[in-house]
Structures are given as C-alpha cells and as structure tokens.
Amino acid sequence: MLIPSEIVETIKMIHEEHFDIRTITAGISLRDCCDSDGKKSREKIYNKITRVAENLVKTGEDIEKEYGVPIINKRISVTPISLVAEASDDENYTEYAITLDKAADRCGVNFIGGFSALVHKGYTKGDRILVDSIPEALAATDKVCSSVNLATTRAGINMDAVRHMGLVIKQTAEKSASKNAVGCAKLVVFANVPEDNPFMAGAFHGTGEGESAINIGISGPGVVQNVIRRVGPYADFGIVSEEIKKAAFKITRVGELVAREASRRLKIPFGIVDLSLAPTPVRGDSVAHIIEEMGLEVCGTHGTTAALALLNDAVKKGGSMASSYIGGLSGSFIPVSEDVGMIEAVKSGHLTIEKLEAMTCICSVGLDMIAIPGDTPYETISAIIADEAAIGIINNKTTAVRIIPAPGKKEGDIVDFGGLLGRAPVMKVNNASSASFIHRGGRIPSPLNALKN
C-alpha cells in the first residue's frame, strides 16, 4: 500500500516543481512514400502521417487526464525528407515542408520534425536540394523543424556542409527577419545525431527505425533543484549525486509509464525514453538554477562545468534504471532562451558562448537557442558549428548548434520568440575572422578513436 507522504510527494512534483512529460513524439517512417511524381509523393506523405498519428493528440490528452501528469507537447517526427523526396524530379522541396505543416495541423501537433538531411560524408542530389530549400521552407511553414547532420565520429566532419550551413542559417534568419528570425529556432545542425530523438528541433525518424515508434521526453529541472535544496548547503557531493539519482529515477519511471501506455493505446511500438532534463522559460524549471543550487553564485562561473557533469551523470544513472529503453539525446539541455536562469546569467555577463562550449564537452547537447548579432559573418557561424562538431566527433557524443543571427540586433538586445521558445539575449561572438579556415572545404578526417575494430 502506498503511504500518504509518497502520494503527496508526487503531487508536489507535478504542481509545485513543474514536473511534466515534455513530449510524446510519434516517429513515422515515410520510406514508402517515395514517388517520381512529387505531387503523388506528398499525397502519400499527408495520408500516412494523418492516418498513423490521427489519435496521437487525443491519446496524449487522455493519458494526461487519467494519470494527472501534464503532457506538454505532442509531436511527430518523420524519415528525413531528403531520402523521400529524392526520388522525385522536384528541384525545390518547400512543397514537401508545406505538406508536413498541413499534416501537423490536421493532427493537432505543435511541431513536426524531419525536414532533414544526413550529409556527414557527402551530399546526394536530394540532400543538396533539401538543404538549399531550408530557408524558404522554414519561412513558408510554422510547425516544420529542420535538421542537418554534418559530422560523425566514423565519418569525420563534412566541412563543405559546415560552410554551407553557415550560409543557410544566415539566409533562414533573413527570410524570417520580420518574426525575429524564428526560422533559425526551428533549424539545428548536428554531429553524431541520434535517430530516435523526441525533442525538437532535431527530431527525425531514422533509417534504422521501424515503421513507427513512440518516443518520450521528460522534464524535471524543478524537481532536481528542490531535492538539492532539501539536502542543504553542507551535504557533500556524494549525497547530492545520490539524491539527484533518486529524483531522476522517479521522474523517468513516469516517462516509462506514459510511453508504455501511449504505445498500447496507439498500437505504435514503444521506442525510447530520453533522459534529458528539458527546461522551460517558467521560473522554477531551470537547469541553470540547479547548478546555482549546488553552490555557484551564477551559472557560468568557474565550477559550472563540474556541477553540470555531476548533474548529468547522476540523472543518467538514476534514469537508466527506471526505463527499459533509453535513447534520444539523453544529455543536459541548455537552450539559453528557454531557461530563465541561463537568460539571467547571460544578461549579467557571467555566461558566455565560450563557457557554453566548454559545457558541451562533458554532457550538454550543444549550443542551443543562442542569439548572436545579425551582422555576424556566415563563416563565423560555420566556425562555431565546426568547433561543436569537433567536440562531438572526438568525444563520441552528440553535439548540436541552434543559433540565431538576429537581423538588426546587436549584443545586449533581446530577441523574443514567445511561448516555449522563450527570449534570448544577443550574445557576443569573437570578432576575429575564421573565413579562410572555413573556405578550405573538404572533410576533416575521422579521428583516431573512430578506428575501434
């Protein structure tokens, strides 16, 4: 029999500490939707998505109500569109993005991911058309998210793609300049991208996946912050780690329950639970505040990397025991604009891009939701991407860049995206040129640690 304090603990987690299921993402394969006629292919895509995900939102809402745990987002990820559209003769894939947008509308989801290409070793015809279509596609749609994988430990870094994506990000910002460059908030570049990530903007349904899958992302920074608060300022790191593990176990168990229940009701196989602690712009739901609770005055000061390493490791240890299938990104998310503590730390000058980059070395998934001055040269953006990709391939981990060169904005300005995407202070970038480096092109070879066989 459950005891009252356990029941009250769960209720407090949900109602006072912002514990929720961040997303139920239905991954759907579109590999059977290829056609030499683009129009026919798009019809197949629309029909398949709306058929498979027809009950996704309703099922999510039912589970939310019956278990009393908020499920914030219901989303869809699909096979990278470059693979599906390539069979057609189309020379621009914006129409495919519009079809995805319509399907997302019809299903009632708030984002659909998979306007994507995997180009870590090179481009096919379809990859190139897709990447060239990104700025227009993101301007023409509201719910479509795009991602490009341009490096892996096994392949190295495709520096031509790195250069290209710097340009594409600039163009995407310009095309959505009137909406604070929100297009860039829906575009992420990766190294070592996972194929079952439920979180946007990087979600797509990988080629090794089955017909469909239910993937779950959880969110509980507030819960973790409160357990650290409860052990007090004098508890040593062994105790802090232990308490985080227990909290992570509890919240991941709920993720597992929701995943299994959604899978059963939708008759879609259970894919994975992603162990990332996703923050939101709401106060009390911040990863930066967890770090500060450990005893650092402001997130970004010396000690931040160590604090984050402990946090992420403890979350993984606790969470991995709670779910039978862990996957996705399962790292710390530090989306600056979506975390109130990160925003404050940037504004007060204590958190810089360089420190965020250091944090990505140990566990954070990447430079995420960072606004930079609109006049930043595209080569500098490419160089930022190259640095992140290098960290990813050398450390055998996923890294990502989701950066917003906000047109007309300069350091210290605020870019407001609204809602879950939050608001970002424009951050300083190094103003020395990286152009000659970026224009070399070619590939950075795979590192020695790729040679494992």
Next chain:
Amino acid sequence: MVKEEKTNSKRAIITVLGADRVGIIAGVTTVLAKLGINILDISQTIMSNIFTMIMLVDLEKAIKPIHEIIDELESEGKKLNVQVRLQLEEIFKTMHRI
C-alpha cells in the same frame, strides 16, 4: 501478463487538499457513492496546516467513464473550496515502488 493487469488497473487515488472545514469528506464521498465508486482505503491528516485526505478507490463498477468522474470530483472540490484530484493508482506505484 503482469503488464496487462497493470495497464487495465481500475484503481485510483483521490487526493483532497485544502483548508480544513466541516463536510469535506461527506461532500466527496456522496459524489463517489452516486457514481458507484467503492472506497478501498481512506486516510486523513493535517500536513503543514493543510487538510490532506487520500482515498484508494475502485472504479470497476463506476457508472460513468473516468473523464467524467474526474470532472465531477473537480467541480465538487470547487464547491467545497478544496482541490480534489483523481489519478490512476499506477502513476504513484510506478514512481515509488520497484
């Protein structure tokens, strides 16, 4: 087999939180009786000055679907000026029991 049994669970936890006053238990249990919901266990305590009542109930013979039961309990809670929640037992068991 165990999994199937769990997912078809018809047991739920009702929690009532709020300022103590006369008639809270009477109000909530009247609604439950009307809906054909059997109370399996009940405990009541004051936690940090907040009236806390926890009930384990069986929905097996309930005459309405769970969503309507949740709505009716919520509106009864509004009348009594307390928060009344019904959640399937599974979420608590999953979180606190291995």
